[in-house]
Amino acid sequence: MTLPLVVGTDGSDAALKAVDWAADEAAVRGVPLRIVYASLWERYEGRAPSFTREPPEGQILAQHIASSAEERARLRQPGLEMTAEVLTEDTQYALLREGNHATALVVGHRGRGDMAGLLLGSVSLTLAGRAQCPVVVVRGDREEQGTKDEQGWIVLGVGPDENSAAAIEFAFHEAELRGCGVRAVHAWRMPPGEGAEWTGYEDEAVKAHHRRAEEHLDQALRAAATARPGVRYRRYAGEGHARKVLLATLDDADLLVVGARRRNNPFGLQLGPVNHAMLHHAPCPVAVVPQPT
Template sequence: METSMVVGVDGSDSSLEAVDWAVDEAARRGLPLRLVYASRWERYEGGRPSFSTDRPAEELMAEHIIASCAERARLRNPEVKVSGEVMADDAVSALLREGPEAGVLITGSRGRSELAGLLLGSVSLTVAARAECPVIVVRGSEQNRRGAFGRVVVGVGDSAKGSDAVGFALSEAEARGCALEAVRAWRCPAHEHVDHPLLADDAARVHEEQASAELTDALREAVREHPRVDVHRRPVEGSAHKVLVEKSAGADLIVVGALRRHGHFGLQLGRVAHTLLHHSECPVAVVPQRG
């Protein structure tokens, strides 16, 4: 089966932004685009008289949304192969079921049924936390979404557990023809704080050098596979979630890993990924890592 990019749509402004972003992404990667609308409209069919030939309004709306999103995608780039399907299921289950066959799942940041004040919709959060393939939540300003900065950022944590995220980020940077900024946050532990400024500077320098070495280790093999990508290593002092939110302001895409624990079915997101999904100023890619 041909790998495709799958976009969850529901007719909201956020999902239309996700469609536009996904079309551009599919064009860069030379992949087909599959649009999925999920709704449990069939549960209401029993309320209609058995002799009625009318179709449920929700079913008709679903078909209209898929058709209009497909037309929008084709108008944006006629070269991208686009297909669509309406699924009689809840959105999370439908998208998670697509995961094993998809190259990536893409969602907007908030659906049409979500409260306007929410930072992130429940569907996007749950899919990002549980999918078996990379998930990209399209959010942020228009200039970030359209790639105005020419930069992909990847948060590098434990080098032994972050290789998938690093590889995905390098592939994204290569497809876009842009630079990759690899960021490793570091902090001096509280027990190492000392009163003398020279000793404090020495302690900070040790931790910064260690973070730099960890960046080099995490990137070494993946960089060999993408020699054309201009990679910038950035050890930065601070909490990882705060550092990466700040970096997202000048990025087209930010990439982080999320550990998947076998047999664990709850939300599997660390603090960094969770914070970015709620506060990033650019699209966020969450890449699963088995542990």
Template structure:
């Protein structure tokens, strides 16, 4: 569905530079670059925007004009770079509109580096959605530099669309939530339960623990006192994180699971049976960006479903 200010484009208003258009305050933003991974992000974003009842804003960012200069004013030739970027956002917008016909879709060509452009868009977005790989020579990387850069620095939730096709499509009917002592806030938990409520599915809250090197190995066994203490602390942590969010979404069934093992490995395993894996990240003291940490890096690179990184206050 096109808004009144976007009627000059078949699939949504095309903005350049600082021209933003009259877009709602908190749309769902999707970064595109023409790759198949970014088209997966468009599909995921269109479905999510429809669930939230908000517009979808498709963003392509490039600084080619700065690096390659402008054509003379008298030239009637359209730069190939301009044709390419308009084609990329046009295809993405048409794809989203065909997928969800009633969706309000707008597009924006940002004259900036991709990470910086998406971070700016994230200041006024419900969330930012990106694909897990780019379309350049670095497509073999497990997670593209844009996805990682945005996930590490955004002020809103960032969803990296990755994993198996069935998980991306939402066939598991489950949202997994990683609960860690390092990011034991309630913002990520609230995000996970809201997603589950909109999807009409369950939440599996997972906390992994490991015996410390100073603890006696035989007392970390199935009936060891250290194991019992770890499980007691894990249960207290889960209750502290989830009590308020669960009360806010009483319609959502929440399964609590504490597991002995490496947290990254445990969460990647949980992602196999989930439509979305939600993890929290705290701000770094004295630095710009989030404390993604080894666990979040692991799931961003290896999860079998889309991953949402949610900033905790």
């Protein structure tokens, strides 16, 4: 059974951009698109007896949001198999459940109910931190972002541990589908005080750390590069804070892919500071790929 690509919508501008991105992505992957609008309108309007045959206003609005998103997606990708459904439940819970049976979840970076000053909506942040499938938060204003040929680069953030394997596979698979390249980025830092005791030693220490960072990238990428030899890739080992190093490589990126470890504890932060920074500030869509435990 082919799992669908699921996109959440609420009719906002950010959600409509997510629908566009998801339609293109589903077409490239050759999977069905499922459009979901989840709302608790019944909680506020209730099911009070009506003396007319007209459905409640909230239901009319919900159906309009879902059908409009479907029409938009069909115009963008006419031959794509797709469905649209209204779910009368909490948005976060509905989309988290949808993610259990999805190729990936796609959402806009901010929804209709979020404050205008927020860089990232609460639903997007919750899904990125808790969903069991990859979550793509569509960010950025570039008109040509998406999944068409001759795009820029997929930037892949490679961490220092083993939590990047699923993200690496996702990035190389995505690049193979799009016919574009992968730029793998790993940030490293000099230990405090190292190289400061001897004059002239600092340059050698920097070169040694940089070399180890490149070796880490080579080892991390080897399996994916071998499995998909047609995907071109470059590696970049940059000194500095990971969030700053990553952001500096995104000017021509069409997608940023980062890995995430799912924590068993339901409380507290579910994403690290680097992923938080990317979700708030990246100029392109961000794919958060959970590492199976």
